[in-house]
Amino acid sequence: MGSNTPELLQFLFSGLTAGSIYALIAVSLVIVYKVSLLICFAQGEFFVIGALTMVTLVSKGVPMPLAFPMAVVVSAGLGAAVERVLIRPLRNSGVGMLIVMTVAISLALRGSAMLIWGKESHVLPPFSSGHPINILGATLQPQVLWIVGITCVVLVAIWLFFEKTASGIALRACAENPLGASLMGISTGRATFFSWAWGSAIGALAGCAVSPLLFMQYTSGVMPMVKGFIAMSIGGLESIAGAVVAGYLLGIAEAYTIGLVSSQFSDPLVFTILILVLLLRPNGLFGGAKRRDI
Amino acid sequence: MKRNLIVALVVWVGALLIWAGPAKAADTYKIGGIFPLTGSLSWLGEYKKKGAELKVELINKAGGVNGHKLELISYDDQSSPETASGAAQRLVSKDQVVAMIGTASVPVSAAVAAIGAKNKIPVIVGSGYEVDAAKEPFLFNSAHRTDFAVARPYQYWQSKGITKVALLMPIGSLGELGSALGRKYAPTYGITIVGEEKFDIKAPDVTAQLAKLRTLNPQAVFSFCTGEPAALVARNMDQMGMKIPVLVSHGNANPGFLKFTAGLSLPILVPAGRSALPEAIPDSDPCKKVIVDFSRAHQQKYGEPANYYSAEMVDAVDLIAAGLKATGSDDPVKLRDAIEKIRGFVGMQGIFNFSPTDHHGTVLSDMMVITPKDGKWTLLLK
Numbered sequence: 230m231g232s233n234t235p236e237l238l239q240f241l242f243s244g245l246t247a248g249s250i251y252a253l254i255a256v257s258l259v260i261v262y263k264v265s266l267l268i269c270f271a272q273g274e275f276f277v278i279g280a281l282t283m284v285t286l287v288s289k290g291v292p293m294p295l296a297f298p299m300a301v302v303v304s305a306g307l308g309a310a311v312e313r314v315l316i317r318p319l320r321n322s323g324v325g326m327l328i329v330m331t332v333a334i335s336l337a338l339r340g341s342a343m344l345i346w347g348k349e350s351h352v353l354p355p356f357s358s359g360h361p362i363n364i365l366g367a368t369l370q371p372q373v374l375w376i377v378g379i380t381c382v383v384l385v386a387i388w389l390f391f392e393k394t395a396s397g398i399a400l401r402a403c404a405e406n407p408l409g410a411s412l413m414g415i416s417t418g419r420a421t422f423f424s425w426a427w428g429s430a431i432g433a434l435a436g437c438a439v440s441p442l443l444f445m446q447y448t449s450g451v452m453p454m455v456k457g458f459i460a461m462s463i464g465g466l467e468s469i470a471g472a473v474v475a476g477y478l479l480g481i482a483e484a485y486t487i488g489l490v491s492s493q494f495s496d497p498l499v500f501t502i503l504i505l506v507l508l509l510r511p512n513g514l515f516g517g518a519k520r521r522d523i
Numbered sequence: 524m525k526r527n528l529i530v531a532l533v534v535w536v537g538a539l540l541i542w543a544g545p546a547k548a549a550d551t552y553k554i555g556g557i558f559p560l561t562g563s564l565s566w567l568g569e570y571k572k573k574g575a576e577l578k579v580e581l582i583n584k585a586g587g588v589n590g591h592k593l594e595l596i597s598y599d600d601q602s603s604p605e606t607a608s609g610a611a612q613r614l615v616s617k618d619q620v621v622a623m624i625g626t627a628s629v630p631v632s633a634a635v636a637a638i639g640a641k642n643k644i645p646v647i648v649g650s651g652y653e654v655d656a657a658k659e660p661f662l663f664n665s666a667h668r669t670d671f672a673v674a675r676p677y678q679y680w681q682s683k684g685i686t687k688v689a690l691l692m693p694i695g696s697l698g699e700l701g702s703a704l705g706r707k708y709a710p711t712y713g714i715t716i717v718g719e720e721k722f723d724i725k726a727p728d729v730t731a732q733l734a735k736l737r738t739l740n741p742q743a744v745f746s747f748c749t750g751e752p753a754a755l756v757a758r759n760m761d762q763m764g765m766k767i768p769v770l771v772s773h774g775n776a777n778p779g780f781l782k783f784t785a786g787l788s789l790p791i792l793v794p795a796g797r798s799a800l801p802e803a804i805p806d807s808d809p810c811k812k813v814i815v816d817f818s819r820a821h822q823q824k825y826g827e828p829a830n831y832y833s834a835e836m837v838d839a840v841d842l843i844a845a846g847l848k849a850t851g852s853d854d855p856v857k858l859r860d861a862i863e864k865i866r867g868f869v870g871m872q873g874i875f876n877f878s879p880t881d882h883h884g885t886v887l888s889d890m891m892v893i894t895p896k897d898g899k900w901t902l903l904l905k
Contacts, residue, residue, distance in 0.1 A: 239734035239763070246728040348565050349779055350751050361762045367734070368763045443727055444751035444783060452725045488731040492694060492721045 235366030240488035241481060242369045246442060247456075248480020249376040253435030254457025255464060255472035256383065257428045263391070263467050264400045264424035267324060270331040271311070272432045272457065273450025274338035279304040279433020280440035280449070281342060284351040293356060301433045308429020312422050320418065335454075342447040350444035353437075376438045380473065383431060387469055400424060404467075459499060463506045465513020475514060478502075551594040552853050554579070554843055555614030556836075557625035557635055562602025566750075566779065567627045567832050571649065572597055574833025575624060577824055578817070578840040588847045593840070596620060602627075604634035611638035621853045622846075624839040626650050627832075629696075636662045645859040647842060649835030651700075654882040661859055663882045665838040665872055671890040672773040672794040673704040673745075677712035679792070679892050679904040680743060685768070689741035690719040691732055691756060693748045701747020701772070717741050724752040730759045743767050749774035754783035761787045768792055773890070776831045781895050792903065794890050798834035798871045803891070803902040809869045817871060834871035841870060 254272060261269045283300035287293060311334055319327055356375045361368040391397040402410040403420040411417050435453075436445070443449060460479050464471025482502065483495045506513060556575055559568035579595045587593060596618050600607035607626060614620045615638060622645045626632045632652035639646035639661045646662050651669040654662050680688070690705050692698030698721060709716050717739040720732035733756075736744065746756045746769060753771035760769055768790040776795035784791055797804050797811075801818055804811040814829070817837055821829040829837065845868060846861040847853065865884070868875040873889030892904040 236734040236738060240731045243728045243731040243734075246730075247726070250727055350783065352782060352785070361764075363764075368730070370762055439727070444754060446751075484728075484731045487722070488735055492723060492726075492732065495723065 236488060238365055238367035240484045242367055242373065243488070244481030244484030245377065245477065246370070246373050246480070247483060248477035249373065249380060250435065250439045250442075250453050250476075251456045251460045251479050252380055252473045252476025253376075253383070253438065254432065254453045255460035255476045256380075256387070256469055257431035257435065258457055258461045259464070259467060259469050259472045260387065260431060261424050261428035262461070263469075264404050265327075265421045266404055267327050267331065268458070268461075269425075269428060270328065270454065271335040271338055272428065273454030274335050274342065275304050275308060275429040275432030275450075276436035276453055277342055277445060277447060277450040278307065278338065278436070279429075280353065280436030280445045281346045281351060281447075282433070283437045284353050284440065284445065285346075287353060293354075297356075297437050300437050301430050304433030304436075305426045305430035308432075309422060309426040311429075312425035316421065316425065317418060320421070339447055339450070346447060348446065350446040350449075351440075352444060353440040355441040356438075370442065372438075372441045376442075379434065379438050383434065384469065384473055387431075391469070396423075456499070459503050463503060463513060465510075465515045468513060468515035471513055471515030551592045552588060552847055553594045553596055553618055553620040554840065555611070555618060555620035555623040555625075556595050556597035557600045557607050557610050557614070557623060557631075558597060559602040559627050559631070560599040562600075564602040564627045564631075566777075567774075568599070568602075570777075570830055570832040571625065571627065571836040573825055574821070574829060575836040575840050577821055578837045580824075581817075581820060582840070582844055588844050589851055591847075591853075593844065595840070597625075600626065600631055600635075602631065604630045607631045608634040608638060611635045615639075615642045615644055620644065621855050621858055622646065622843045624648070624836060624843065626652075632664075642855075643859075644855045645843070645846070645862055647839040647862075649832070649839060656878075656880050656882040659882070660863075663839075663842070663862060663877065663884070665842065665870070665875075665884075666835045667773070667796060667872065667885055667890050668883055669700065669773075670704060670708070671885075671887050673701075673747075674708045674711070674887055675794050675890040675904065676745075676770045676792050676892050677708050677714060678887075680714065680768075681712040682904075685742045686714055687717045687740065687742045688714050689717050689736040689739055689744050691729065691736060691744055691746040692719065692721050693724045693746075693752055694721050695724070697747060697749075697772075701745070705745050705747070722752075722756075724748060727755075728759065729756055730763055733759055733763055733765060737763070737765060741767065743770065745770045747772050750780065751783065754780065757784055757787055757789060757791050761789050765789070770794075773831070776893065776900070778827075778830075781898055781900070784895050785898060787895075790894055790903075793893050793895075793900075795893050795900075796831045796834055796872050796889060797891060798829060799831040800891065800893055800900050800902055801828075803893075803905060805905075810871065810873060813869055814871050829871070838870035838872050838875070842868065842875065 257272050279300050282303050283296050286296035355372045359371050361370050399415045400420045403417045407417045460476040461472050464475035486495045486498045558572040579593045583592045598610035624647045626648045629652045632648040632650045648664050649666040654664050692702045722729045722732050749772045766789045770792040773794040775793045776799040798814050801814045818829040846858045849861040850857040863877050865877045873885040875884035877884045893900045894903050
C-alpha cells in the first residue's frame with residue numbers, strides 16, 4: 230500500500246473538490262425545501278449567475294474580497310425578486326405547480342445568463358495565489374481549502390440560525406405546520422421570501438467559490454444541480470448536515486470508483502447509492518422517522 | 524368567340540409570365556449554408572458563417588461567377604442532426620440551391636450528406652467526417668482529416684524522442700475515435716501506448732485519472748477533447764506537477780482556448796491549419812497570400828482575423844465557385860463532376876487535389892502543430 234499512497238490520496242483530493250460543489254448546492258436546495266417544502270430546480274442557475282456576476286465584477290477591477298459578497302448579495306436579491314413576482318402568486322396552488330414553475334424559472338434564468346454573458350466560458354482566478362499544496366506526493370489546489378472552509382462557515386452559520394434564533398425557528402415552523410405558524414403570528418409568505426433569498430445566496434456563494442476550479446458558462450449549473458439534488462435526497466431532504474455529508478460522500482465515492490475501477494462506473498455508482506438509501510433509509514442518512522401526511 | 528379567344532390568350536400569356544417569374548429572378552447561384560448557430564457547437568457556427576458570408580461578398584464584389592452573383596442562404600442546425608436534416612431538405616426543395624456547405628460535427632455532416640446524396644446536390648462539409656468518395660460521390664470535406672490531427676503531432680513527438688504516451692479520453696464517441704486513432708498511428712511513429720483512462724467531460728476534476736496514469740511514467744499525454752475539458756486536463760496536469768506535453772484536439776485553435784490555458788506552464792500541443800497562425804507561414808508558400816488577404820478583409824469587416832474554422836467554409840465557397848466557373852452552368856450534377864476534377868487549387872486549408880477516390884483534397888503536411896505561449900500561439904511544427 231505504501232507505494233500507492235500518492236494515488237490513493239490524490240483520489241481523496243479529487244473527491245473533495247467535486248464533493249465541495251455537490252455539498253454546497255445541496256445545502257442551498259435544503260434551505261428552500263426546509264421552509265417551503267419545495268425543490269427549487271433553479272438553484273443551478275443561481276450558482277451560475279453568482280459566479281458570472283463575480284467574474285464580471287473582478288474583470289471590472291473590483292477586488293476579490295469585495296466582489297465575492299457583492300455577487301452573493303446580487304443573487305440573493307434576484308432570488309427574493311423571483312419569489313415575490315413568480316412564486317408568491319402561486320402560493321395557493323399545489324406543490325406540483327410550484328415545481329413546474331421553478332423549472333420554468335431555471336430555463337428563463339439560463340437563457341438570460343446566455344444573453345448577458347454570451348455562450349463562451351469565463352475564467353475566475355483562484356482566491357489566493359500560490360502553488361498547489363503537495364502532501365505525500367499528492368497535490369491539492371489551495372482553492373479547495375477555501376471551499377471546504379467556506380462550507381464549514383456556512384454550515385455553522387445556518388445551523389445557528391435555524392436552531393438558535395427566533396426567526397430561524399419561525400422559518401422552520403412554517404414548514405412543519407403553516408397554519409399553526411400563521412396562527413402564532415408568523416408570516417409564512419415572508420418566511421418563503423427569506424428562504425429564497427437565503428437559498429439563492431448560498432447557491433451563488435457555491436458558484437463563486439468553485440468557479441476558479443471550473444470554466445463557467447451559462448449551462449454550467451446543470452451538472453451540479455443534478456448531483457446536488459441527489460446529495461440532498463441521500464442526506465434526507467431537510468438535513469443540512471446530511472446534505473453536506475452526502476455531497477462529500479458522493480464526490481469521494483466517485484473519485485475512488487474512477488481511480489480504482491473505471492470512470493464508466495462512477496454514474497451508476499451514484500445512482501446505486503441513491504437507490505440503496507431510498508430503499509433502506511427512506512428518510513435519508515440524517516432524516517428523522519417523522520411523517521407529514523397525517 | 525373572338526373575344527373569348529383574346530381573353531384565353533391573355534390568361535395564357537399572364538400565366539406564362541407568372542410561371543416564368545421566379546425562374547427569371549433566379550439570376551443568382553444559390554448556395555445553402557447549414558451552421559450550428561445555437562447548441563453545443565455554437566462557438567464554431569459563428570466563425571464558419573461569418574467566413575462563408577464574407578467570401579460570398581468578396582466573390583460578388585469581384586464580379587461574381589460566370590456573370591452571376593452568389594447568394595448564401597443560411598440556416599441554424601442547432602448542433603443537431605435532425606434539425607440539420609430538415610434545414611438541408613428545405614434548402615433543396617424550397618430554396619433550390621445548387622450546392623450546400625457547412626456543419627461542424629460528424630453526425631450533423633452525415634445528416635446533411637444524406638439529403639445531398641438523395642437529391643444529387645453536391646455538399647462540402649467542414650468537419651471530422653471521413654468521406655468515402657466511392658460510396659458518397661456528392662460529398663466533399665474541406666476540413667483536414669481527423670487522422671492528420673493525430674499523425675502530425677506524433678511525427679513531432681517522434682522527432683523529440685517521445686516514445687511512451689498515455690491516453691486520457693472523454694467518455695463518448697469523440698474519445699473512442701481519439702483512442703482508436705491514437706493506437707492506430709502509434710506504431711508508425713515508434714510510440715508505445717502505456718495506458719488509457721477515461722473521463723466524463725462534465726467532471727470538475729480529472730486528477731484521479733491522471734494520478735493513475737502517472738504511475739505508468741508516460742512521456743506525454745494525448746487527450747482528444749475540445750474546449751473546457753481540454754483546458755481542465757492541462758490545468759490538472761499543471762497542478763499535479765506533470766510538466767510533460769499534452770496533445771489535445773484540433774478544435775482548440777481559437778482565442779478562447781488561449782484564455783482558458785493562460786498561466787499554465789506545461790506544453791499544450793494543438794494541431795491546426797496554416798490559417799491559425801499566418802505569421803508562421805513562409806512567403807514561398809502559395810497559401811500565404813490567400814490567407815493573409817482574406818484575413819485582412821475579415822479583420823476589416825468583423826474586427827477579428829479569420830481562423831482555422833472560418834477557413835474551412837471560405838474554401839468550401841471558393842471550391843464551389845471554382846466548380847461553377849468550370850462547368851459554366853448551375854446543374855448540380857455537372858457541378859459535382861467539376862468539383863471532383865479540381866486539382867492544384869490554392870485555398871486557405873492547403874492545396875486541394877480532388878479525385879474520384881479523394882474528396883478531402885488536402886494532405887498531412889497541411890496540418891501544423893501550435894502551442895499557447897505567453898497568451899499567443901507559437902509554432903512547434905510546420
